[in-house]
Amino acid sequence: MEKRRWLVFVVFTWMFVFSAGRELKIKHKDHGPIYNHTLATILVRYASTVYLSDLTELFTWTCSRCDGLIKDFEMIELVVDIQHCLQAFVGVAQDPNAIIIAFRGTQEHSIQNWVEDLFWKQLDLDYPGMPDAMVHHGFFNAYHNTTIRPGILNAIARAKEFYGDIRIIVTGHSMGGAMASFCALDLRVNQKERNVQVMTFGQPRIGNAAFASYFSELVPNTIRVTNEHDMVPHLPPYYTYFPQKTYHHFPREVWLYNVGVESLVYEVEKICDDSGEDPTCSRSVSGNSISDHLVYFGVELMAKTWRRCRIVMGPGVVEYSRTDLGGNFVLSRDLATPVLKLNALSEAGAKPL
Ligand SMILES: *[C@@H]1O[C@H](CO)[C@@H](O)[C@H](O)[C@H]1NC(C)=O
Ligand SMILES: *[C@@H]1O[C@H](CO)[C@@H](O)[C@H](O)[C@H]1NC(C)=O
Numbered sequence: 070m071e072k073r074r075w076l077v078f079v080v081f082t083w084m085f086v087f088s089a090g091r092e093l094k095i096k097h098k099d100h101g102p103i104y105n106h107t108l109a110t111i112l113v114r115y116a117s118t119v120y121l122s123d124l125t126e127l128f129t130w131t132c133s134r135c136d137g138l139i140k141d142f143e144m145i146e147l148v149v150d151i152q153h154c155l156q157a158f159v160g161v162a163q164d165p166n167a168i169i170i171a172f173r174g175t176q177e178h179s180i181q182n183w184v185e186d187l188f189w190k191q192l193d194l195d196y197p198g199m200p201d202a203m204v205h206h207g208f209f210n211a212y213h214n215t216t217i218r219p220g221i222l223n224a225i226a227r228a229k230e231f232y233g234d235i236r237i238i239v240t241g242h243s244m245g246g247a248m249a250s251f252c253a254l255d256l257r258v259n260q261k262e263r264n265v266q267v268m269t270f271g272q273p274r275i276g277n278a279a280f281a282s283y284f285s286e287l288v289p290n291t292i293r294v295t296n297e298h299d300m301v302p303h304l305p306p307y308y309t310y311f312p313q314k315t316y317h318h319f320p321r322e323v324w325l326y327n328v329g330v331e332s333l334v335y336e337v338e339k340i341c342d343d344s345g346e347d348p349t350c351s352r353s354v355s356g357n358s359i360s361d362h363l364v365y366f367g368v369e370l371m372a373k374t375w376r377r378c379r380i381v382m383g384p385g386v387v388e389y390s391r392t393d394l395g396g397n398f399v400l401s402r403d404l405a406t407p408v409l410k411l412n413a414l415s416e417a418g419a420k421p422l
Contacts, residue, residue, distance in 0.1 A: 110366050113370070114135075127147060168232075
């Protein structure tokens, strides 16, 4: 029965993905972001570490996923919304010299069930202050209507007080990519941040074409990395026959795919057009793979266990936590009395520690 449901779902996805029809062009200016491969391989590590449920390792940046490429990083705040099973962190890095914000993807029992649900998400919420722009309330509320947003805004304010006006990079995988997008737009529109950059991995669609237009105008420095046959970027579906009613990705996609056979396989990074829905990128293949969703650039993007919202916290970090009535909490570092090894940023505007 379960199998049959899954099959119906896959068949439907194929039908909509391959249905031909009139494409809707979104408005945009032609000054797209420049894709930086090195930056992508660094940011994907942040999108991976935020999945960790051992908060002591994560907060003190001693996890095995934390080493290597991203050693010059200091955590400022780790926000955990227990009620809605969400996790995000804010920190500062030396390379790229920026405030880094990372959002975790879903932590459901089964990624398959979560992906299946994505298929049915409706455009049911008017994005505030943007005529005709519609989004799904679930994605919107995960960022806007939980303890995540106040935690993040507070951490950014503290980071800027200490380091000056440095650039902000927002990242996340899957559902975390959807939240990263809403966060970046919020920072640009409501917090008047000028220098906001976004890179997400395997994110679903989050709004309609009008929303995608606003997004690309307001946060032009955005890259949406997709991988091979990853199913999630194909969802919720793009209905070619109903261009006014359908979900629509914002630009700019960078599609990763392999060419060659056997030992001669190499990965291509295709920089897609600025429509958001380039038919020659991930849309040229069937989005039928979950496994392509879980590994990007060879980095695992999932929790070690799929048990719902399991967290582990040692006594060493409990003193840095604040808890609200719902049991949600933030682990927050007082920047004036550092507990960890710090790396002062060298760029103008950064204050020495
Ligand atoms: C690409 O990103 C890396 C990592 O932040 C940085 O060191 C490098 O200078 C960037 N390259 C360009 C051309 O901007
Ligand atoms: C925010 O969440 C509350 C409680 O879950 C809900 O009643 C309210 O409608 C939500 N706000 C929006 C804008 O959806």
